[in-house]
Amino acid sequence: MQWRERLNGCERVLIGLGEEWKLREGQKERKEQVLKAYETLYQWIKNKDYFIITMATDAVIFDTCLGSDRERMICQKKEMDIFPACKDADSEMLARMERVFPQREVPGDTRRQRIVAPCGNETWQQCSKACTKDIWEPGEIPDGICPHCGALLTGNTIEASVYIEEGYLPQWERYTRWLAGTLNQDTVILELGVGFDKPGVVRFPFEKTAYYNQKAFLCRVHRRFPQIPQELMGRAEGFMEDSVEWVNHNGIQ
Ligand SMILES: [Zn+2]
Incomplete structure (x- = not known):
């Protein structure tokens, strides 16, 4: 169980959630499982520098603690970090430095800002005719008719005939900036429930990220496709299991 050790010890975690996390109308029991798994993921990563990319379009994650728009990421900056040489000082010296340069909390991103x-x-x-790039939140247009052209409104997802991508692009930029900062950093990549339905969104880019960052470790869980590419042998683990159930049975440690 290399992944658990790596996860406990790392500072950065990249999580990809695939089709196994998508809830459909009426799946009551599955919803309970998924909610429990989100809570467990939160416990695993809450004190780490993480980013989540989800392929689920049900938006359920935003109603969990992972999607909080009030709770902020812990982001503590010691002034001492500015002087790396101080880290080698003896304990008495360190204690004195702590008094002179107390640890400061700087406001980090909200949890919601770490999901794309x-x-x-x-x-x-x-x-539905994509006459405008406008996107409306629930309840904003009660009659479901486009105020610009009179066409029906539809969900802002890739299922739309013309998908208005402006809904996620600001977060995508935040994600790519974060990802660039993981290069050469100890990073655990948890790829959960991502198969070959649109592998260009998560699966292939995650393999590439793991390949180029020699300090990364990929953990891939899928009920049918947990296979690891040859080039990542020794730096990856695969588990053939439904990823929601896998998270739940591994549980909070
Ligand atoms: Zn329209």
């Missing part, structure tokens, strides 16, 4: 959903969000609406 490139396949869209079903609870948001767009014009």
Whole structure:
């Protein structure tokens, strides 16, 4: 169980959630499982520098503690970090430094700002004819008719005939900036439930990220496709299991 050790010891975690996390209408029991798994993921990563990319379009994650727009990421900056040489000082010296340069908390991102959903969000609406890039939140247009052209509104997801991507692009930029900062950093990549339905969104880019960052470790869980590419042998682990159940049975440690 290399992944658990790596996860406990790392500072950065990249999480990809695939089709196994998508909830459909009426799946009551599955919803309970998924909610429990989100809570467990939160416990695993809450004190780490992480980013989540989800292919689920149901927006359920935003109603969990992972999606909080009030709770901020812990981001503590010691003034001592500015003087790396001080880290080698003896304990008496360190204690003195702590008094002179106390640890400061600087406001970090909200948890919601660490999630990107490139396949869209079903609870948001767009014009089905894509006459405008406007995106509406639930309840903003009660009659479901586009105020610009009179066409029906539809969910702002890749299922729309023309998908208005402006809904996720600001978060995508934040994600790519974060990802660039993981290069050569000890990073655990948890790829959960991502198969070959749109592998260009998470699966292939994650393999590439793991390949180029020699300090990265990839953990891939999928009920049918947990296979690891040859080039990542020794730096990756695969588990053939439904990824939601896998998270739940591994549980909070
Ligand atoms: Zn329209």
